Amino acid sequence: MRHFLVMTAFAAMAAVVFGTVAKDTTRDRLTYGLKVFAEFMAIGLILGWILYFLPF
Amino acid sequence: MSRAEVERLGHDSAPPRAWLMGLAAWLVPGLGHLLQGRWVRAVLLGGAVWICFLSGLAMGGHLFIMGGNEQGLSALLQLPPMIANLGSGVPYIISWFFGVGFADDPAHAALATFEYGNTFLLVAGLLNYLAMLDAFDIAAGRKA
Numbered sequence: 001m002r003h004f005l006v007m008t009a010f011a012a013m014a015a016v017v018f019g020t021v022a023k024d025t026t027r028d029r030l031t032y033g034l035k036v037f038a039e040f041m042a043i044g045l046i047l048g049w050i051l052y053f054l055p056f
Numbered sequence: 057m058s059r060a061e062v063e064r065l066g067h068d069s070a071p072p073r074a075w076l077m078g079l080a081a082w083l084v085p086g087l088g089h090l091l092q093g094r095w096v097r098a099v100l101l102g103g104a105v106w107i108c109f110l111s112g113l114a115m116g117g118h119l120f121i122m123g124g125n126e127q128g129l130s131a132l133l134q135l136p137p138m139i140a141n142l143g144s145g146v147p148y149i150i151s152w153f154f155g156v157g158f159a160d161d162p163a164h165a166a167l168a169t170f171e172y173g174n175t176f177l178l179v180a181g182l183l184n185y186l187a188m189l190d191a192f193d194i195a196a197g198r199k200a
Contacts, residue, residue, distance in 0.1 A: 017186055
């Protein structure tokens with residue numbers, strides 16, 4: 001559980017910065033930030049499952 | 057590149073104020089935007105970097121530095137993470153001054169959150185480089 005929380009915190013902070021420095025309108029920035037957050041989370045979970053099946 | 061080419065490409069040399077804002081943004085995360093009256097950006101960017109850095113230290117992360125006593129390639133391997141850590145600005149300098157986060161002993165590395173802490177500290181610096189470029193661009197009039 002702790003791993004998941006740390007990953008969520010990491011994704012949230014990175015998404016806030018990426019979304020804030022993006023160009024375009026506030027709505028676009030918000031959408032981009034949410035998209036970055038979702039991508040970080042999804043990729044983290046996918047990689048976690050792939051690594052789970054590796055024997056080393 | 058001639059003046060006409062510069063104007064055609066829409067680039068121009070940045071005013072000294074932009075460099076100052078970039079420097080302020082690097083030194084104290086959030087300050088570059090704060091000085092330009094961008095409160096929301098300052099809170100979001102500065103807050104994210106500060107939280108990331110302090111969380112990294114709290115998790116027992118390691119800050120990198122080239123101490124001069126590394127041998128061979130070891131010295132070069134310290135350089136990229138040190139550049140990333142250095143992006144945090146004053147928090148890194150204060151930590152260096154007080155010797156916080158620079159411990160390099162096995163007991164420290166055995167902490168369950170050691171690698172998380174390392175990553176948070178590295179990313180705090182890298183995110184602050186992005187914030188610094190944003191503050192620079194705003195001061196130079198390249199960004200609204």
